Amino acid sequence: MRSxxxxxxxxxxxxxxxxxxxGVIQLMSEANKLADGWIYEFLIMIENDLLMRNSFEMINA
Known part of the structure; x- marks a missing residue:
């Protein structure tokens, strides 16, 4: 009975x-979704800002 x-x-x-x-896996999944969204928004911001886009193009040239 003990066993x-x-x-x-x-x-x-x-x-x-x-x-x-x-639960941890679910939280990590949500964090990844938020990070992906933030990166996407940041890239759009760079693409739409002429000064930032030109600066990045100069760096990569």
Whole structure:
């Protein structure tokens, strides 16, 4: 009976760890989406700003 109880305790700990890990993965996914959006907006800002675009072109020339 002790081994069954020990197994149940370990199983619940594993389930909790799995739940937390999935939460972290979800947060990382959302952070990546936000970062992608920020980068996209920044690139559009550079493309639409003539002074910034010319500066970047001069740097890359």
């Amino acid at each position: 069954l109880k020990a197994f149940q305790v370990v199983a619940s700990e594993i389930e909790e760890l799995y739940r937390r890990t999935r």
